[in-house]
Amino acid sequence: MKYVAVVCPRCGRASAARADAKKHQCPxxxxxxxxxxxxxxxxxxxxxxxxxxxxxxxxAT
Ligand SMILES: [Zn+2]
Structure with missing residues (x-):
């Protein structure tokens, strides 16, 4: 299983998602x-x- 770290365009924080996912909800x-x-x-x-x-x-402070 591969994962990606994506940066939220709204709050600028990163979170981990599955690489095969299309969408990910910022926690x-x-x-x-x-x-x-x-x-x-x-x-x-x-x-x-x-x-x-x-x-x-x-x-990111
Ligand atoms: Zn966010």
């Missing part, structure tokens, strides 16, 4: 993100994507 603000159009900051294993999400959300 922070509830926005439905179109994965094909959103900014993807990482692709890979669940671990790699989770680390990218944490890194992104730590930097």
């Amino acid at each position: 922070y603000c509830g926005t439905l993100i179109n994965i094909e159009k959103a900014a993807v900051i990482a692709v890979g294993s669940a671990k790699a994507v989770r680390e990218a999400v944490v890194r992104h959300n730590t930097q």
Whole structure:
């Protein structure tokens, strides 16, 4: 199973979604993100994507 880390266009926070999903709901603000159009900051294993999400959300203050 591959995952992607996508950045929410509304609140700017990253979250992990399945790579084969088309849409993903932001767990922070509830926005439905179109994965094909959103900014993807990482692709890979669940671990790699989770680390990218944490890194992104730590930097975004
Ligand atoms: Zn959001």
